[in-house]
Amino acid sequence: MKLRRLLGVMTKELRQMRRDRITLAMIIGIPVMQLLLFGYAINTNLRDLSAGFADQARTSASRMLARDIVASGVVSPVLEAATPQQLLDAMRRGEISIGIVIPPDYERRRAEGREALQILVDGSDNAVQSAAAQLARMPLEGMTFDPLAPGAISVVSFYNPQRSSATNIVPGLVGVILTMTMVxxxxxxxxxxxxxxxxxLLIATPLTSAELMVGKVVPYVAVGLLQTGxxxxxGAWFFHVPMAGSLWHVFIAASLLIVANLALGLLISTRAQSQFQAMQMTFFLFLPSILLSGFMFPFSGMPRSVQWLAELLPLTHFLRLIRGMMLRGASLWELWPDALALLVFSAVMMAGAILRFRKRLD
Known part of the structure; x- marks a missing residue:
């Protein structure tokens, strides 16, 4: 082996790598992205969970209790309700993750050492259950009001009281698998x-750019629905994952994600120069999708700026849809903002792919 020839090959590879912008971006971008995601964006300590309060006592003591709970930083009040049922309805629609119920006879219960506070938890997200347990311990660790007696705080988990990991993960896996394969x-x-x-051959046909793009997308919709099924x-057979909502609504939501991912894949295809580049770009987009969507790490623990970025990812909206329908029994119409977000994303990506594609070889 001649050192001179070996150095020549190495120099040639380095020059080719420098000219390949996609590879160069991956070399620099992936380490930077992972560092920022794991160091800045991902936080397992939940803060600012959307919460609703049903203060049925309406006394100075109950208002002080609500203020101290908000001061803990774990919850952020977004709803005032008159009854616990209103909190449960909002939780089913995905408007809140935690409900705080202060009973009408709060002060008497507190004086007698009985259950004086009830925390309703959306168990479709296991991380929220952990945060609720943390919140239940906080009043006993020194708030501005007198400490509640042990057992005076009741935590009630809905939709996944057993805290089964499979119940939380399997619906999300539908979105992860569709994102990975469809794109x-x-x-x-x-x-x-x-x-x-x-x-x-395609250039010689009378096909328009729009017809070619749509024609390539439609067959994969059936493949994606087969994967969903x-x-x-x-999941139902091996892990007994429930289906609280409508199965048809779940498939409609899956279709929205499939089309969104296929449109994104087409846009990548119009930019990539080779299949290897296309796979590189797919991986580059898949990494933030799985980390920021709320599938692996709690969405509420991320900084606000990262949450805005995550709202641009179709997987984020699909996770809310499928968990809401499968575990909480919500309908697609109750979760319409996330369905609309997927539709808008699909339209933008498909329009971009059509505009970028040219029936030319250059």
């Missing part, structure tokens, strides 16, 4: 036609 399938679609020499069936 990758279409990310290589246009590039594959170019590499196999089929682009010349498989995950749901296996």
């Amino acid at each position: 990758l399938f279409t990310a290589v679609a246009i590039v594959r036609e170019r590499e196999r020499g089929n682009m010349e 498989m995950v749901l069936a296996l």
Whole structure:
């Protein structure tokens, strides 16, 4: 082995790597992205959970209790309700994660050492249950009011009282699998036609850019729905994951995510120069999707700026949809803001892919 020839090959690879902007971006971008995500964005200590208060006592002591709970930083009040049922309705719609119920005879219960505060928890997210347990211990550790007696705080978990990890993870897996496969399938679609020499044939056809893009998306919708059905069936069979809401609504929500991911994949395909580049770009987008969507780490623990970024990811909205429908029994219409977000994302990505695609070889 000649050192001179070896150095020549190494120099050639380094120069080629420098010219390949996608690879260069991956080399620099992935370490930076992981450092920022794990060091700044991801926080397992939940703060500012959306909470509703039902203060049925309406006394100075009950108002002081509510203020001290908010001062803990764990919850952020977004709703005032008259009854616990109103809190449960808001929780089913995904408007709040925690409900605080102060009974009408709060002061007498507190004096007698009986249950004086009830915390209602959305158990479809296990992280929220942990935060509720933390909140239940805080008044005993020195608030401005007199400490409540042990057992005076009741935590009631809904939708997943057993805190089963599978119940929380399996619905999210539907979104993760669809994001990974659908984006990758279409990310290589246009590039594959170019590499196999089929682009010349497509150029000779009377197909418009829009017809070609849509034609490549539609067959994969059926594939995505098949994957959705498989995950749901296996989850119910092996892990007894419930289906509290409408199965048809779940499939409609899955269709919205499938179309969004396919449109994103097509946009990547119009930018990539090779199938390898397309796979690189897919991975580059998949990493923040799985980390910031709330699938692996609690969404409420992220800084506000990162939450705004996560709102741009289709997986974030789908997780809210499928967990709300499967575990809380909400309908698609009650969760319409997230469904609308997926529709808008799909339209923007598809329009971008159509505008970028040109029926030319250059």
